[in-house]
Amino acid sequence: MVHDSSLGAALAVFYGLDRSTVTRAVHEIRPLLAARGFAVPGEAELRLHTLADVFAYANAKGVALRLDGTEVRVRRPKAGRPGRRAFVSGKMRQNTKKATVVADGQGRTLWTGAIRPGRMHDQTAVKAEGIEALFEQYPHVKAKVDAGYRGLAKRFPHQVQAPPKKPAEDAPTEEITAWQEARKKQSSQRICVEHANAEHKQWRPLQRYLGRREYYDETHLAIAGLVSDRTAER
Template structure:
């Protein structure tokens, strides 16, 4: 199979997870920062500016467009790099190098703003400013992904063991709007850390102080935040005691169901992220997980922003 045939087949939205029209826009968006990084890397290696005109010297075995497509396929299906190398007729190391070049560029893109083409949210403060300006009610939720177990004897090995899943995981916090459109993913921490502690490391309490009009619906894992900001955060009602009257139990069940139905959209957003095979169970190196998570979440936000 030639590289042209591989590009034609792999550029389909089934393989990349995004339509071809959006793929073209993404390639154009990433071309400038990729060239800047390449020039910086080459200049650092040479120790001086280039002496030959641009275009001189050997060309890339895998052109930039194919590098982006190969990276998207790896993120989408966690396909072995050797298999993609066979399709493109290059060595496995070429695919690996392409993924390492493109994945960080995807990770720093940020998240699309619904109804505002060209605007992106990159920090948690950006999300709160957007919610404050547009009157958006946020939804917060934590999600965990299984990762490789650290080698025996490595310091901090137990930090990845999740108390909920009893597996080695990394967790991330996802924030959406009322329609389940991804606005931010971050606070990526080892699985043993509690959901509320993870967002506290991002100083979310200070942001609620700065933006007193921003409100959010959360699950019981953030009940401490709800106690601190009762007018801004709504957590599920506490379960009544065993000796509570039946009418009170019925009222509690109805309130809990109502709060759950209003918060379920963030669970649907998590499910959209995990449609990408890489986030169903991550088998790559843990040091690359953060970039992988952010890259996929940013691509998903591009699609959900159009809803």
């Protein structure tokens, strides 16, 4: 994914082309890659495009899902531009864009989406994608999540598993030990989606995005789709 002028210029020199030709090719290819969807393990002819597709697949195959949010630093909007504060992440204190990643137990990317400005909470983003209705539609689909999705776990206790709440500081030692063990167990079962996020961020644009923000969504989806092609072969 070409995301800055220096790389585009380097490719133009390497292939003996005008830089505008490289830029035009990138603008044509990027949306095509972004629209391909995500590979399904063992199903070469099938691709997942929406969160609803993921739930239908998980329900049919008995796949336990893992959800996690990821964020990437982006350029700060110009001063005075409406919605400028919406990109400031409460966690990173930087201008970011976030995305939700869904993986299976082997860390294979099944879907990436719900891309939004960094200020929006992870759970709010997936709710906007209709995840609550999907849990109701597919009552046998289960998911493991981090503490940011605790509200979903509270609403769907038999389907969504979040880390246990930390006991009070004056809680008995036995209670604290049990909490630590439960948290560690849940984390080890959920860490595969963090590995999936790490594979996405091996690509330079998702380490820190230097391009124009209006192209970020397509760039992220294109990279995640390419990663899913590779990981589906596991």
